Amino acid sequence: xxxxxxxxxxxxxxxxxxxxxxxxxxxxxxxxxxxxxxxxxxxxxxxxxxxxxxxxxxxxxxxxxxxxxxxxxxxxxxxxxxxxxxxxxxxxxxxxxxxxxxxxxxxxx
Amino acid sequence: xxxxxxxxxxxxxxxxxxxxxxxxxxxxxxxxxxxxxxxxxxxxxxxxxxxxxxxxxxxxxxxxxxxxxxxxxxxxxxxxxxxxxxxxxxxxxxxxxxxxxxxxxxxxxxxx
Numbered sequence: 001x002x003x004x005x006x007x008x009x010x011x012x013x014x015x016x017x018x019x020x021x022x023x024x025x026x027x028x029x030x031x032x033x034x035x036x037x038x039x040x041x042x043x044x045x046x047x048x049x050x051x052x053x054x055x056x057x058x059x060x061x062x063x064x065x066x067x068x069x070x071x072x073x074x075x076x077x078x079x080x081x082x083x084x085x086x087x088x089x090x091x092x093x094x095x096x097x098x099x100x101x102x103x104x105x106x107x108x109x
Numbered sequence: 110x111x112x113x114x115x116x117x118x119x120x121x122x123x124x125x126x127x128x129x130x131x132x133x134x135x136x137x138x139x140x141x142x143x144x145x146x147x148x149x150x151x152x153x154x155x156x157x158x159x160x161x162x163x164x165x166x167x168x169x170x171x172x173x174x175x176x177x178x179x180x181x182x183x184x185x186x187x188x189x190x191x192x193x194x195x196x197x198x199x200x201x202x203x204x205x206x207x208x209x210x211x212x213x214x215x216x217x218x219x220x221x
Contacts, residue, residue: 008149032208043199043212044152088152092208096167097142099152 001026004091006100014108019076021103023089026070032092033065033072038102039085047074047087079107112136115200115213122190123221130185130216132200141183142210144199145169152199158183190220 005024013019021035032051036044050056050063050072062075072091076083086102113134122128132141139160144152154167158177172194173187183202187194197217201210 002151004151034209043215045212046209049209090210096154096157097152097208097210099144101149101151 002100003027003093003098004089004100006087006089006103008101009104010106011103012106012108013079015079015081017079017107019079019083019105019107021074021076021087021089021105023072023074023091023100024070025072025089025091025098027091027093027098028067028070030067030070030091030093033063034090034092034097035061035063035074036088036090036099037085038088044088076105079105081107081109083107113200113202113211113213115198115216117216118214119217119219121219121221124189124191126190128187128190128218130187130198130200130218132183132185132213133181134183134202134211134213135181136202136204136211137180138202138204138211139180140203140205141177142201142203143167143173143175143183143185144201145171146197146199146215156185190218192220194218195220 034049035047038044056063060077064073088102089100116131143156153169155171156175200213203210
């Protein structure tokens with residue numbers, strides 16, 4: 001079983017819509033959860049992180065964490081073509097990061 | 110803006126050659142990491158360091174070695190390159206208890 005699971009997609013949404021990206025993790029002791037965005041051929045860049053159950057909002061991005069269900073999600077409101085990228089979920093169980101394979105998002109103008 | 114640098118950005122080399130991938134950061138971060146990423150696949154941790162003279166192997170079995178003689182510098186060496194080493198290598202760093210990792214631009218390696 002992989003430490004972090006993501007639906008690889010591709011996920012396509014029209015411009016202006018809400019994109020919903022999901023991630024599950026296996027280690028119940030995980031404390032920190034991160035979302036990175038990776039454009040094709042580029043390195044990952046941090047979008048946001050979340051430590052506590054519930055929602056955390058940053059601009060058009062909202063991270064949601066449910067530790068009981070071992071589930072973390074990222075919502076992108078008012079999606080823009082520039083949001084088209086692969087989104088990586090990363091989990092910190094306490095010793096090292098584990099990354100998912102990423103979900104490819106395409107925002108259609 | 111992350112100040113973490115990797116050289117070379119692209120490298121094509123023959124089997125059996127020794128290569129060193131360079132990584133430097135100017136942020137004073139104590140922790141540094143090397144990841145390997147194949148297209149469409151997750152990042153795999155191959156080495157990490159929590160400070161000078163401290164290095165550990167990650168989950169991915171690797172024929173590479175690292176050193177951390179200076180805080181800002183974390184080179185990765187392949188003693189004898191093989192075609193199976195063809196991949197993208199990403200260096201990252203973080204500070205103290207903050208797990209946020211900042212990535213360098215990556216090195217794309219092709220071993221013929």
